Amino acid sequence: MLSVSDAERLIFDAVRPLHPERNTEVVNLLDATGRILAASVSSKLDFPHWDNSAMDGYAVRFDDVKACSDSEPTILDVIEEIPAGTPPQKTLQPGQTARILTGSMMPEGADTVVMQENTRREGDSVAVLVPPEKPGQFVRRCGSFYQAGNPLIEGGVRLQAADIAVLAAAQATKVRVFRKPRVAILSTGSELVSPEDHLQPGQIVDSNQYALASFLAALGMEPLRVGIVEDNPETLKYSIAEALNWGDVVVSTGGVSVGDYDYIDRILEQLGGDLLVRSVAIKPGKPLTFAQFPKQRALYFGLPGNPVSALVSCWRFVKPALLKLAGLHRGWEPVFVNAKTRVELRSGGGRETYLWGQLLATETGLEFEIPGGSFSSGNLINLMQTNGCARLPVGTKRVEIGETVSVLWVDTPVSHLG
Missing domain, CATH: 3.90.105.10 (Molybdopterin biosynthesis moea protein, domain 2)
Structure with a gap:
């Protein structure tokens, strides 16, 4: 069983971004x-495309107004008005100015703008009451951005x-x-039924197809829902082979543990897959398979069938891998932030543990809380509105209220505390 850091390294190193010419x-x-x-x-x-004004006011020559004051204003002749979108028609001479609006093109001969609040208009002239601090004040120079x-x-x-x-x-x-990476999704398990089907005793609604399709679409991927595949080795092998031929990545849920009907790892090896990860010391999500297929140039993620475990595995491993594959140069890595926990957090300590909940932005910084009710990987209900997962390292069994915890940032924006 691999540590989380070792599994992360193996997965991310195996991902090669789409070729910038062929894809x-x-x-x-x-x-x-x-x-x-x-x-x-x-x-x-x-x-800017040309010198323009950053203020409503008057375009002037700095030398004309640098010594003015409220008691001894500089009087300038207004020779034109320059609306935004209209080029100037005249060149400023000493003693002249042009009325100018924000974004308007500067006229020839002017090097500075005086804001209108520092002037007093008097017919066809204007009195400048406050000198600009320096030449070029309130002028956006061409090419300065x-x-x-x-x-x-x-x-x-x-x-x-x-x-x-x-x-x-x-x-x-x-x-x-x-192009959008193509990701095929399939759910394994003879007990699964579609949300549209009538639920019989002992059956389970396949929520993973919907969760993963939504997850992938939000990342900008092109998902293909293969559907539910029964626990039959030949059927599984055919479905996985077809998915590998279509997709850049295949993501399946279920069939990766050690049960009698868990066939995925064996089938991947039969299809020529190089299995790099088989299980990870993480909770939830221990039974995680990752393989690469050189012939098809495809990657395979075999996630746990438990919907909570599947989504936590997606947030921790699949999301950054897909963003790197999609061509994102920076920011594809998992993002962790520090937050103060509002509740006591507990772990068995034997595996790196992720507790899902909400990051909240407060006036004093980020805080984290977990949902109420039964908190277990079997409770899909309290996974709703999750935007962060607190990470408790191996050996950490408790984090007290008010202590700082590292939180995997699942989604943005951070909720605001009202």
């Missing part, structure tokens, strides 16, 4: 949200709203992104 596609910018950029993007435009030709956004990042805004401003209406 990309070009999409419209409005379809790129959440996608991972495959190549750096540059722009032919400077940002970004210079044309340089990388604007590096490849390997997940595109978010702010990134889309920058690309739109750069007139990059199409971008090259990594």
Whole structure:
């Protein structure tokens, strides 16, 4: 049985990101949200595109107004007004100014903006009452944010709203992104039935297909629901072989423990899989299988059938592996944060233990609490709204109320404490 750190290393080292040339596609910018950029993007435009005003006020020559005061204001002739989106028509000469609005292009001859609160308008002239602190005050210089030709956004990042805004401003209406990794999902177990079926005594509703499909879609993957596969070696072997031929990754639940009907590890070896992980010293989620298939260039995760254990395994191992595979350069690793626990946390101490619950943002920092009711891996109900899992290392049996605990950040944003 491997330690969590050893299992993590073996899994993450085996993951190779999608090839940036063979596994990309070009999409419209409005379809790129959440996608991972495959190549750096540059722009032919400077940002700002031209010198412009950061304030509503007056474009001036610094030398004209540097010595003014409230008692001895500088009087300037207003020669034009420059609305946003309209280029200036005149060049400022000594003693002249132009009315300018935020974002408007600076006129030739002007090097500074005086905010309107520091002026007094008098017909076709304006009195400047407060001198600017330095030349160039309230002027955004052309190219001061970004210079044309340089990388604007590096490849390997997940595109978010702010990134889309920058690309739109750069007139990059199409971008090259990594294709979505294909992930096949199958549930093993003759006792399983679909949520649409009538439940008979002794049967179990297969919630794992739905949980994993949702989990994968939220990560930006392309899930394929293979469905329920009965505990029959030949049927399982056929279904897994088909899934390996289709998917970059196959994720199954059930059949990886040591029971009479747990066939997964044996089948993976028969299909040519290199089994790197068979079990991990983690709770929940001890029976975890990970294999790589060089021929199909595919990876396989065999998760426990217990829905709680399956999701904890996904958060701890599958999520970072898939994000690395998808081409994310940074930020694919598991994220742990420190939080004060609101409740006493307990563990047997023999395995690295993960207790699911909620991270809460308070005025004094992050806090963590576990749900009420029966707290066990068999209780799927209290897994709802989980956004963090407290990690208790091997040998730690108790964390007292108010003590700091390391928490695996499962989801964002952090809940806000009202």
